Amino acid sequence: MRLTIEVWRQENPDVPGFFEEHAIEGAQEEMSLLELIDYLNDHLVSEGREPIAYDSDCREGICGTCGITVNDQPHGPVPNTPSCRQHLRSFKDGQKLRLEPLRSAAFPVIRDLVVDRSAMDRVIQAGGFVAVDAGTAADADSMQIGHGRAEKALDFAACIGCGACIAACPNGAANLFAGSVLNHLSTLPQGKPERSKRARSIIQEIDESFGPCSVYGECAVTCPAGIPLSAIAAVNRERARAALRRGKDD
């Protein structure tokens, strides 16, 4: 295949970035999007130039490290699929691909296609956990959780923390991400004792660090883990519930 790549280059957070164009010959349909960048980088380094910086790790769609915006779509053209599992068979011979970092006010660019997503970990620090110390947990078999309930919790726990939902949102909202955490833990008995406390602190954190949710739904179309759109409803539900239970943890 022959492709034209227009790729975002930015040396560091303090300087402006620009698009750089590359004509690529010899790409193959079965290559993944990231393997295409590897291929281009190999040419660049062989010519003595600096390669395009980008993040990736497992290349199996589970670690959440990768995330490249392709022609304005976070992760690429195939819905609900991470960049590492996007393949060139989605593109036409001769097509132009514009590659950018995940774009969001909460994600400053570090270099080229690499962004800083530490704002997401601050949501977890605010309360995205169960406060149980090592060795003190109850017997897992004495805690009965119906098959359907466990599966539902897993639907939300499947979030891989890539941040594409936030980049896909015109407002830069983190409601799908935060909602997946809230729904995962509120569905399980383990998460009940801190439910209101968790909701208050997580929602305060996303209100401060991310944009508001206007239910565009772009997040759920993009999400590579297929987190259901109902996660965003969880944010408002948990917000209302916590307000009614003022002064209580659960």
Add this chain to the structure above:
Amino acid sequence: MADINISYGEDISGHVPEGDPATAWERRRDDYKLVSPLNRRKFKVIVVGTGLAGAGCAAALGELGYNVSSYTFHDSSRRAHSVAAQGGINSARARKVDNDSIHRFVKDTVKGGDFRGREADAFRLAEESVRVIDHMNGIGAPFAREYGGELTTRSFGGVQVSRTYYTRGQTGQQLQVSAHRALQRQVAAGTVNLHTHEEMLDLIVKDGRAVGIVTRNLRTGKISAETAHAVVLATGGYGNVFHKSTLAKNSNCTAAWRAHRRGAYFASPAYIQFHPTALPISSKFQSKTTLMSESLRNDGRIWVPLTAGDTRAANDIPENERDYYLERKYPAFANLTPRDIASRAAREQIEAGHGVGPLKNSVYLDFRDAKERLGVKVLDERYGNLFEMYRDATGEDPHEVPMRIAPGAHFAMGGLWTDYDQMSNIPGLFVGGEAGWAYHGANRLGANSLLSACVDGWFTLPYSVPHYLAEHLGEAPVDVADDVVVQTLADVQERIDRLMNIRGTVPTDHFHARLGEILYEGCGVSRNDSKLRRAIEEIRELRDEFYRELFVPGTGEQFNQELERAGRVEDYLELAELMCVDALDRKESAGAHFREEFQTDDGEAQRNDEEWCFVSAWEMGPDYSHIRHAEPLTFEAIELQTRNYK
């Protein structure tokens, strides 16, 4: 032929408590010294790596009140490669009536490892496996449940009971994210200081003790040092030395290898597991081999065409012209034989011309019968995300055509040598998870790696590290202005400068890819004397070429991913030689280490317990010479026997 310089050092002791291995852990814990709650914050512990072992250890020590400094080269503690384990986590809870028990778990693990691991370690693993499930469930991992609400299990290779707990095909992710969140809870509480995108490049050793680390910030290039009372390495395995492996692209051996360079012994480097259900290489641009979970072998049937060179499509080959070779050769375990045996059997079929696919380098894993028996819905509930991943990677739908699979480099049973307390031969340096060598002997059973990482992090190191700390009450960490710290910083800078200043023309990945080819050929699924000697020679030539021809663009004082990779490949070029030396030295077959010269009449691995019933722990000598120490192994509860899965 290559001149190989091996000398033999003194035997070493694993410090396993005397007496019954089944009660060793309880007795050892009773002997451990304690640190009182008020004194704990006076001790600083560095934990490198935030996978299941590292995040668990850092969080547990933080919960206890120690002053923890946690390091990861990732942008978040959630990313570590533990996240990618699919199939499950074993536990000897033995709640069912399938006759599982602690003893049976230990037997499976020790026998699965072909009697080249420590029996007492396996007992600790089994004993602590019970509350690992309680704990991971307690901190939010949504384990799969029966309709009645109880935990459900499935079977894994090398085992005839059902003791593997799971969350669909994403068990590692759910455990890793739970551990990450527990760690973030400690970050919020102020007990853990988490350093992201900091890569450990050296260990600081003063007066024979580990007292700190040197790291490079991957975003800025800044090199810095931190000192502490103890250092824990939980930095994962070295399977990526093969270039094409099932590991994440950034997984590497650098932290462990730099500790080895500072004197830490490296145990059993030749023991590397080839996963039988990886996806075959389909093009030269492929960046890795994608892993398909072993759990697929519960319902998928492995076969090749009976006639070599058969080019018909899989579904056109009638039943009587298919060879279900695992079911034929190993009727008792069939498709669930341990990984080393399944990989070797696949390799045999491929080499005999029965391989399938365009490159004839794979075998079929077929769900046709399972689909008939269970229906698509149940199949998708069990393996839905794996089927999807396969479809993405290959464009084929496993509901309709069989998967194609091939052995791929996967898990490192070898790693830094540690004693029963998980302390290396350098006092103050502890090791957890795949970075170490414990439990798995010469072959790891499926679903024992998530378990060992959890047991190390949550339920072993939080006991054994304080025992070491207790002896150092009242001592401050070494001053960062100390000569030894300054010298270690200078050494790291010099290594970086050397790589930057080669200014050749060849990108790092070219060396790495060639190294992988050398190792697959010489130190792969099966090895022999002449292949290993040739590999060592080729590795040395490649290393010389690396130092002559490498090109790293940019500078060391910036975000520079090529430089990160160059440093890791430099270490692989040394590790690869040691792997081959270990494989050459060990004149027997054991588990995943299959020496063609040492096999039974029917082609199975032949151990030599008279001469080789020990762990090889290697010390780095001057000028690429190798000093081998031995830790003798004894088996009291599980009798030494030949593995038989027939």
